[in-house]
Amino acid sequence: MKKFWEFKALVEENAGELSIYGDIVSYKWDDSDTTAQSFKDDLEALGDIDTLNIYINSPGGSVFQGNAIYSILKRHKAKVNIHVDGLAASIASVIAMSGDTIFMPENAMMMIHNPWTFAYGNASELRKVADDLDKMRESLIAAYLAKTGDKMDRETLIDLLDKETWLSAQDCLNYGFCDVVEASNDIAASVNSEFFAKYKHTPEELLEIAEKTPENKQKQQEKEKEQAEMRQRLIEEAKSNIETTKLILGGLTNESI
DSSP: OOOSEEEEEEGGGTEEEEEEOSOBOSSOOSTTOOOHHHHHHHHHHTOSOSEEEEEEEEOOBOHHHHHHHHHHHHHOSSEEEEEEEEEEETHHHHHHTTOSEEEEETTOEEEEOOOOOOOOSOHHHHHHHHHHHHHHHHHHHHHHHHHHGGGOOHHHHHHHHHTTEEEEHHHHHHHTSOSEEEOOOSOOOOOOHHHHTTSSOOOHHHHHHHHHSHHHHHHHHHHHHHHHHHHHHHHHHHHHHHHHHHHHHHHHHHHHO
16 A cells, blocks of 8 residues: 655755655554654654655645644755645645745646534534634635745635635646646546545546546445445345245235135
8 A cells, every 4th residue: 555655765865755645634544644743753764854855646634734744844944845746635735835846747736725624512612613714724824825925915815715726737836836837747636536525626537537546446346346235135135025925924814714
């Protein structure tokens, strides 16, 4: 299984590499997951480097973990180069803003939106959740505006966040979300069909990619197998019920003669 993050020290160039190719999570369950703490530990393991190259292909995840990773990278003394290989969506786009220079192939994308969560409780508790989400949004706004500079104003950014906006590489260059647009690459956007289903305006091409990725194909095949097995169980149960009904009706008929 490919890890969510991968570090590689480049001793000859006094540089290190980091790849973010999956969801950003709060709790680490297996090797495909990461938290801000595990990220920090492995970044420190790279030692004293002058350049850090980060390759992102992620649909996002936990706001708190992503914000922590952003802060870790902003504090790092190395020059940070961000390469958005396929997709930097949601909090992954905020992590991308930590780059001194952000590169995007012309077929890569970013997505920005307001933070959201699930909540339950009484009116006072739900109002607090809404207030907390507003504070989270301010932290995102600060990260975006710190990178975009004069190319973006607060009102325009808030409008983009409100609309859950999917941005091409050229859009990102125009708004200041990236610095360099490169030639297209062959890396498909990191796609988790279940994760994308939570968004309102996921581009159709990304949803199509999601259905074609080996991992999601396997999930679909497993789902179809489960459905087939369930249908077979229902058929067997129906046959059994029919036979039982025949026996009961047959007994009743014999008793009535």
